[in-house]
Amino acid sequence: xxxxxxxxxxxxxxxxxxxxxxxxxxxxxxxxxxxxxxxxxxxxxxxxxxxxxxxxxxxxxxxxxxxxxxxxxxxxxxxxxxxxxxxxxxxxxxxxxxxxxxxxxxxxxxxxxxxxxxxxxxxxxxxxxxxxxxxxxxxxxxxxxxxxxxxxxxxxxxxxxxxxxxxxxxxxxxxxxxxxxxxxxxxxxxxxxxxxxxxxxxxxxxxxxxxxxxxxxxxxxxxxxxxxxxxxxxxxxxxxxxxxxxxxxxxxxxxxxxxxxxxxxxxxxxxxxxxxxxxxxxxxxxxxxxxxxxxxxxxxxxxxxxxxxxxxxxxxxxxxxxxxxxxxxxxxxxxxxxxxxxxxxxxxxxxxxxxxxxxxxxxxxxxxxxxxxxxxxxxxxxxxxxxxxxxxxxxxxxxxxxxxxxxxxxxxxxxxxxxxxxxxxxxxxxxxxxxxxxxxxxxxxxxxxxxxxxxxxxxxxxxxxxxxxxxxxxxxxxxxxxxxxxxxxxxxxxxxxxxxxxxxxxxxxxxxxxxxxxxxxxxxxxxxxxxxxxxxxxxxxxxxxxxxxxxxxxxxxxxxxxxxxxxxxxxxxxxxxxxxxxxxxxxxxxxxxxxxxxxxxxxxxxxxxxxxxxxxxxxxxxxxxxxxxxxxxxxxxxxxxxxxxxxxxxxxxxxxxxxxxxxxxxxxxxxxxxxxxxxxxxxxxxxxxxxxxxxxxxxxxxxxxxxxxxxxxxxxxxxxxxxxxxxxxxxxxxxxxxxxxxxxxxxxxxxxxxxxxxxxxxxxxxxxxxxxxxxxxxxxxxxxxxxxxxxxxxxxxxxxxxxxxxxxxxxxxxxxxxxxxxxxxxxxxxxxxxxxxxxxxxxxxxxxxxxxxxxxxxxxxxxxxxxxxxxxxxxxxxxxxxxxxxxxxxxxxxxxxxxxxxxxxxxxxxxxxxxxxxxxxxxxxxxxx
Numbered sequence: 001x002x003x004x005x006x007x008x009x010x011x012x013x014x015x016x017x018x019x020x021x022x023x024x025x026x027x028x029x030x031x032x033x034x035x036x037x038x039x040x041x042x043x044x045x046x047x048x049x050x051x052x053x054x055x056x057x058x059x060x061x062x063x064x065x066x067x068x069x070x071x072x073x074x075x076x077x078x079x080x081x082x083x084x085x086x087x088x089x090x091x092x093x094x095x096x097x098x099x100x101x102x103x104x105x106x107x108x109x110x111x112x113x114x115x116x117x118x119x120x121x122x123x124x125x126x127x128x129x130x131x132x133x134x135x136x137x138x139x140x141x142x143x144x145x146x147x148x149x150x151x152x153x154x155x156x157x158x159x160x161x162x163x164x165x166x167x168x169x170x171x172x173x174x175x176x177x178x179x180x181x182x183x184x185x186x187x188x189x190x191x192x193x194x195x196x197x198x199x200x201x202x203x204x205x206x207x208x209x210x211x212x213x214x215x216x217x218x219x220x221x222x223x224x225x226x227x228x229x230x231x232x233x234x235x236x237x238x239x240x241x242x243x244x245x246x247x248x249x250x251x252x253x254x255x256x257x258x259x260x261x262x263x264x265x266x267x268x269x270x271x272x273x274x275x276x277x278x279x280x281x282x283x284x285x286x287x288x289x290x291x292x293x294x295x296x297x298x299x300x301x302x303x304x305x306x307x308x309x310x311x312x313x314x315x316x317x318x319x320x321x322x323x324x325x326x327x328x329x330x331x332x333x334x335x336x337x338x339x340x341x342x343x344x345x346x347x348x349x350x351x352x353x354x355x356x357x358x359x360x361x362x363x364x365x366x367x368x369x370x371x372x373x374x375x376x377x378x379x380x381x382x383x384x385x386x387x388x389x390x391x392x393x394x395x396x397x398x399x400x401x402x403x404x405x406x407x408x409x410x411x412x413x414x415x416x417x418x419x420x421x422x423x424x425x426x427x428x429x430x431x432x433x434x435x436x437x438x439x440x441x442x443x444x445x446x447x448x449x450x451x452x453x454x455x456x457x458x459x460x461x462x463x464x465x466x467x468x469x470x471x472x473x474x475x476x477x478x479x480x481x482x483x484x485x486x487x488x489x490x491x492x493x494x495x496x497x498x499x500x501x502x503x504x505x506x507x508x509x510x511x512x513x514x515x516x517x518x519x520x521x522x523x524x525x526x527x528x529x530x531x532x533x534x535x536x537x538x539x540x541x542x543x544x545x546x547x548x549x550x551x552x553x554x555x556x557x558x559x560x561x562x563x564x565x566x567x568x569x570x571x572x573x574x575x576x577x578x579x580x581x582x583x584x585x586x587x588x589x590x591x592x593x594x595x596x597x598x599x600x601x602x603x604x605x606x607x608x609x610x611x612x613x614x615x616x617x618x619x620x621x622x623x624x625x626x627x628x629x630x631x632x633x634x635x636x637x638x639x640x641x642x643x644x645x646x647x648x649x650x651x652x653x654x655x656x657x658x659x660x661x662x663x664x665x666x667x668x669x670x671x672x673x674x675x676x677x678x679x680x681x682x683x684x685x686x687x688x689x690x691x692x693x694x695x696x697x698x699x700x701x702x703x704x705x706x707x708x709x710x711x712x713x714x715x716x717x718x719x720x721x722x723x724x725x726x727x728x729x730x731x732x733x734x735x736x737x738x739x740x741x742x743x744x745x746x747x748x749x750x751x752x753x754x755x756x757x758x759x760x761x762x763x764x765x766x767x768x769x770x771x772x773x774x775x776x777x778x779x780x781x782x783x784x785x786x787x788x789x790x791x792x793x794x795x796x797x798x799x800x801x802x803x804x805x806x807x808x809x810x811x812x813x814x815x816x817x818x819x820x821x822x823x824x825x826x827x828x829x830x831x832x833x834x835x836x837x838x839x840x841x842x843x844x845x846x847x848x849x850x851x852x853x854x855x856x857x858x859x860x861x862x863x864x865x866x867x868x869x870x871x872x873x874x875x876x877x878x879x880x881x882x883x884x885x886x887x888x889x890x891x892x893x894x895x896x897x898x899x900x901x902x903x904x905x906x907x908x909x910x911x912x913x914x915x916x917x918x919x920x921x922x923x924x925x926x927x928x929x
Contacts, residue, residue: 037106039737048890050776057528059536062519063477064496082110085801086496095491101149103779106140111163116173126163155200159190164216174199179215186713187211213248231277239711241639244412245275267395273297278415282424294411295381311335319361359586382407398441406431422467430457451488475518495803502798515544548600564592579622593645611646653697662690680726698751706741732769753816757783825858826922856893863918
């Protein structure tokens with residue numbers, strides 16, 4: 001029954017919506033994804049920065065997370081590689097070089113791809129990664145190309161969000177089945193198996209369990225296309241918890257081309273602990289089907305000691321103070337060291353504090369977590385392989401021991417199994433390591449140890465005609481083997497790095513530093529040309545996070561990995577020191593975000609800020625810390641992911657000690673030196689993740705803020721500005737498309753020039769957020785972090801999928817400065833160095849040498865149709881060259897080869913570039929030296 005709202009309630013709701021003070025933000029409807037895409041495409045087409053240049057500086061050497069590989073069976077040197085957040089690439093020379101072919105579609109995140117077996121021109125792409133990780137972005141449905149990726153069409157399932165698998169009929173490219181996983185952070189009904197018989201013009205949902213259970217895998221009988229197998233997976237992610245199993249999970253069989261399905265779990269556990277299931281069918285014996293099950297039932301056993309004299313955490317549960325004081329100092333010191341207690345604690349200090357009643361002995365058991373859990377070692381079965389010899393009707397477990405090291409507890413991130421194309425006894429299980437069995441799953445050995453193979457495997461193709469020829473994709477990129485996995489060749493030539501953060505130093509030329517997903521912390525020259533010179537190098541391992549460099553000593557670098565583990569490196573002597581603050585005995589353990597922020601003060605490089613659920617400050621390069629805040633979050637939330645943590649820290653470059661802090665549960669705080677903490681988010685949307693805070697270096701009271709609803713499957717944009725230190729806020733989202741925002745950054749030279757990074761691109765505003773311009777030379781890839789180099793005035797952009805881009809900010813600064821007053825703007829020109837070799841061809845096989853003279857200018861609005869008049873004048877004011885160019889709106893550039901006539905080049909001297917349009921004239925001097 002629907003009830004009409006009273007006028008008063010309506011007025012209140014409208015008021016709250018207008019001023020963004022609703023207490024909770026509801027997840028967006030699936031249609032908002034498509035609305036955002038359409039708005040982005042419209043904005044990109046009209047953008048005055050559509051042709052503004054950028055350069056990718058890599059890195060390429062580390063690779064990134066690959067989710068699928070599709071090979072042209074008619075020409076195996078041509079294959080496609082799909083990345084979790086970096087788009088789709090094709091090679092036509094067996095991996096020597098690759099080209100991106102999906103850069104400007106609705107979403108660059110991919111779950112699966114499929115080539116039509118009967119038509120090599122037809123390619124389907126399912127957007128939305130299928131690994132359910134922290135940065136598994138939602139997609140925008142299914143795309144189809146009928147010309148090998150030259151052009152694309154979105155063909156439906158826009159609310160599917162994440163695609164597990166696509167299968168194309170072997171004889172008809174218009175018949176296609178799709179395994180849709182649905183929302184990662186929300187429940188929705190566009191999940192299950194869908195079928196199209198008209199190439200995606202229409203879809204029919206043929207297998208559905210419920211709005212929490214999606215389809216993760218789908219395979220087809222190699223000889224009978226009416227026989228298919230699908231695996232369903234119940235899973236739900238929250239910011240604080242991941243539930244990767246449930247009763248909805250299971251294997252289904254269809255014997256009529258996917259029209260009807262039956263559950264087939266005979267021999268496989270079918271209960272609330274059943275998680276992700278991977279499937280594959282033997283090509284050489286299609287009666288044989290394998291299933292890789294992630295089974296999450298916990299088993300517990302009491303912890304064992306190394307020896308009878310060793311103290312372990314459980315010993316202190318319920319221990320009296322008297323008993324503790326009778327323990328030997330040697331045993332206590334050994335326990336404290338082995339369990340990572342702060343160095344200030346030793347047997348003498350702990351006994352003194354227990355004797356004084358500061359805490360009980362049980363506090364030692366509770367130091368690292370739940371004292372009761374300290375009694376046990378907990379494990380799960382994890383990965384289990386099952387085999388069917390009757391086309392999936394019955395299943396048998398293949399091994400009698402646990403495959404413990406394959407998955408650990410995060411089987412949601414894996415789930416692929418592959419059968420050799422020529423021997424049904426040979427199977428590969430893709431997990432943290434890559435393991436192979438040559439006896440139908442009875443025993444397993446690693447097969448990723450030779451060739452510097454990265455861990456975490458997600459995709460594999462085995463040549464149907466040569467089972468020793470394998471292509472492998474993992475978190476480190478692409479690998480090819482020609483000996484059945486014994487050795488591997490790393491094809492690391494694509495700039496697909498997944499950056500979490502970027503920073504710069506003050507060297508000449510300056511270097512760029514950044515933390516990458518599963519590829520540690522890396523550093524490289526800002527002048528790097530990928531695959532040509534100045535390659536990047538690794539500084540540290542793990543999932544790289546924040547990195548800072550001492551501006552006066554580039555050998556001193558602060559780096560870290562996930563959940564707050566940070567180190568101070570001395571690159572001169574190779575030493576490192578662990579600097580993460582620790583809680584005291586008896587205190588609540590510190591909670592660290594996956595991407596724990598660490599910020600170096602711009603006022604003093606010896607001062608660092610680090611966030612747990614409190615803000616910590618070090619005055620001595622991390623040697624010691626003090627907590628300068630209470631818990632700034634809404635408190636701990638029970639789950640298997642740390643939550644209630646600080647996500648953002650910024651110190652005002654204009655006021656030492658004025659710090660802003662944001663949390664994952666939506667709190668924003670401010671503190672000024674000598675004052676107490678002030679909460680400043682009361683009139684902002686509640687319950688969102690604070691994704692960035694930027695304190696202005698133009699005005700001490702100005703601060704910018706972005707929030708993201710990504711972890712609620714909420715794809716709206718939330719961007720705000722305050723001019724009174726955060727006491728009040730106003731939205732500056734302007735005409736920005738609805739997409740989650742990761743970072744906002746104000747230009748250090750021009751106050752009204754803003755840079756913005758979202759899950760789908762990079763934007764620039766010349767009027768302080770009233771309007772936004774899409775930066776068209778950068779793909780629609782997630783922009784995670786940005787910084788403008790203070791000396792070179794270059795914008796460095798860290799993307800989560802396409803490595804690092806560098807953009808010259810000086811022309812943007814000029815546009816922003818003159819945006820309101822001028823319509824025609826010309827930019828500073830580089831001088832040319834004259835060469836006698838201009839126009840000459842030294843050998844028959846070398847191209848004629850011409851200079852490259854780049855002339856760039858900007859037209860804000862087209863006043864009339866026609867041409868822009870461009871001329872070169874000498875010192876006397878005489879015009880020596882005329883160039884005509886069609887007028888268009890926005891930034892544009894012309895490359896001139898220096899020719900004044902057919903055989904005469906410009907000579908040495910002083911010149912002026914003169915640009916005329918609509919009664920406006922601008923000039924720029926330059927020299928030929």
